Amino acid sequence: MRERWRAVGVLAAALFTVNVVARLVIKFGFAGDDTAADRVSLVMFVVIGLILAAMAFRWGRDRSVGRWAGDLAAAVGVALxxxxxxxxxxxxxxxxxxxxxxxxxxxxxxxxxxGAGVLVGYLILTALGLDHRSRQLKRYAQLKAAKPRKVVRR
Incomplete structure (x- = not known):
């Protein structure tokens, strides 16, 4: 349980750090230039989305949707x-x-x-068939195919 919350905390800290870095770049690099500040903000949101897409892809392979979605929601809530x-x-x-x-x-x-980042990460994971549920169904199908049929005698 401790490792689970540590990962959530590290993710929240990473998302927060991305925002602080973007704010510092805007303040010291583009003070007074609104178009450049908008571009830096856009890049920040893209980076946040990519980080969350990568985490959804990574955590979706090993964990059920309910577990990793809750972890991501907690990290996003704290970072927000x-x-x-x-x-x-x-x-x-x-x-x-x-x-x-x-x-x-x-x-x-x-x-x-x-939300867009998490959705993209999970959709790519599901499309590749690497998500937790698809892997469970694949193992189940292989297990059922490996067992010989029982002969019924009457």
Whole structure:
């Protein structure tokens, strides 16, 4: 159980780190340039989606959907809370400084990127037939095919 939560914590920390790095790049590299800041934000969301796609692909091979989806949801929830409330403070901004619209836009964009990443990772895994359920069904079919038929005598 301890290893499970450690992996969730490391994933949440990685997602949070990606956001902090993007905020620092925007602050020090592109201060005042909104188009460059939008591009950096887009790259950040793509990186977050790719990280979650890779984790869904990796964890989906060994674990059932309910288990890895819960782990990913917990990691995304913690990372989202840190991203919205703590990350702006680290770069010297107010989390609510842009108003309610910007605050909730951050949340929806983050959840959209996370959901898209998880969906892409799981769909690729399922399409390749490497997910936990497909592998279970394959083992079951092989087991049933290996047993000889019982002869019924009357």
């Amino acid at each position: 809370a840190l991203t919205v409330f703590v990350a702006p403070l680290l770069v010297g901004e107010n989390p609510f400084g842009g108003g309610a619209g910007l605050f909730f836009a951050q949340i929806w964009l983050y959840l959209a990127a996370a």
